[in-house]
Amino acid sequence: MEKIDIKSCTLTELRTVTAEMGLPNFRAGQIYSWLHGKRVSTFAEMSDLSASLRSQLDEKFYINTVCIKKKLVSAIDGTVKYLYELRDGNCVEAVLMHYHHGTSLCISSQVGCRMGCKFCASTLAGCVRNLTASEMLDEVYTAQADSGERVDGVVMMGIGEPLDNFEQVMKFLEILSSPEGLNLSLRHVSLSTCGLVDQIRELARRKLQLTLSVSLHAPNDEIRSQSMPINRKYNVEQLLEACRDYFATTGRRISFEYALIAGVNDSPENAAELASRLKGMGAHVNLIPVNPVEETGYRRGDRAAIERFRDRLEQLGVNATIRRELGSDISAACGQLRRQDAAEQENGNVG
Incomplete structure (x- = not known):
């Protein structure tokens, strides 16, 4: 049986799933808090759940994570560019930017893009797939954990066309703004189409x-x-x-x-x-x-x-x-770092 991406479940969806498992209603809130409040990466860390329940969850679900494959820091303005590697080996980018009003993160919504805009590096190789809600959330969570800074705003202007991945983006926004999670007001989210x-x-x-x-x-x-x-x-x-x-x-x-x-x-x-x-x-x-x-x-x-x-x-x-x-010295423009990494991998494989 293919495991379910539990971090992409909204709280309403999680309540439905846990009810189907015969669990009391409050369990969904506990699990949701562990995922989006404490941001654990394994079920073993959910210490207020019984060992048998943690084992049951581990059999049915997986907790998505992304890893930082490359990180570039601008010597000019401190902008940070991340190249994240996803579970399937694909890569996307995010950029952490500092402004006088706070810290913003520009995130990706797809691996590649199928819109074909000629001035954009992201679309040159087409679209590989959509990102899940959990993968978009992990772009934010991972940047926060690495930088030690709270992300005050999210800009959906990285790789991909957000509205071409509509349902997963809507789930991402619901979880991102949830009081039980990051509790980021959507007034601090900019979506580019x-x-x-x-x-x-x-x-x-x-x-x-x-x-x-x-x-x-x-x-x-x-x-x-x-x-x-x-x-x-x-x-x-x-x-x-x-x-x-x-x-x-x-x-x-x-x-x-x-x-x-x-x-x-x-x-x-x-x-x-x-x-x-x-x-x-x-x-x-x-x-x-x-x-x-x-x-x-x-x-x-x-x-x-x-x-x-x-x-x-x-x-x-x-x-x-x-x-x-921002970040002009670190290829901070959308799609550049991913393309450079892909070229390096190809050249390495050829060599």
Whole structure:
């Protein structure tokens, strides 16, 4: 019999499972607290459970863990990049970032990505599989244990498209915010999507109060479709309509991510068109100097060009900031460390 991933069970699911085992209702809370409060890695550590119950749990379930395969620390700003190895040998990344308001962790939601955005290193090898809720939780738990710091905010902007792994991400968020676990308010969680309109609408219905970040990266369909295949399914107007409805339903302002690619989407005319599309939405635009990815040939403009784009947006009434770049000396951009490790493994195997 294949064992069940117990750490991916919500408290409601755990109560159902333990009831089916004939256990009293309070046992679910005890087990849940051991998993997400004390964060044990074995059933043997659950000292207030009988030896026979621990053995019974061990026969039916497993407790997921991840290990740190590589860790890079920026000499510039203290940003920490983790390469985690999962139970099946696959690897994902997380980045621990320090801000004046606290510590944030950028986590992955998939092994690879199938969205195909041309400026992103994460998608070059496609998607291997979705992460489970427990694997996403362990990205957070492991970073906390290693750093000795509490993670004050979670950014779902690492490898993968979170809304392409919708159900596991929803379970992750429920457990993450649980009072019996890390008890992290979803107001301190930012979820980034390339624009899966149907899932954005479902997310709006759930009214989770997280911050939705939409990877827009272009003011029109012609430019966006060149670098983001998802735009051929959901065009810019469909995406922005869903974003307006999301804001109306949740009251949560949306942040639009905009990676500036020299000569592609960074002209004053592009800024004006973007402003006209976002006007009246109360939106915030996060301008990102594009990360050079060898396979794409995309390059970033100089700082002055980026600042001119920001200034133009603000002149037209759209709030915009330039993302602070962290960990530039440790390949902190999404997908880079995983690809480097894979290349090293391949070269090692060949040699």
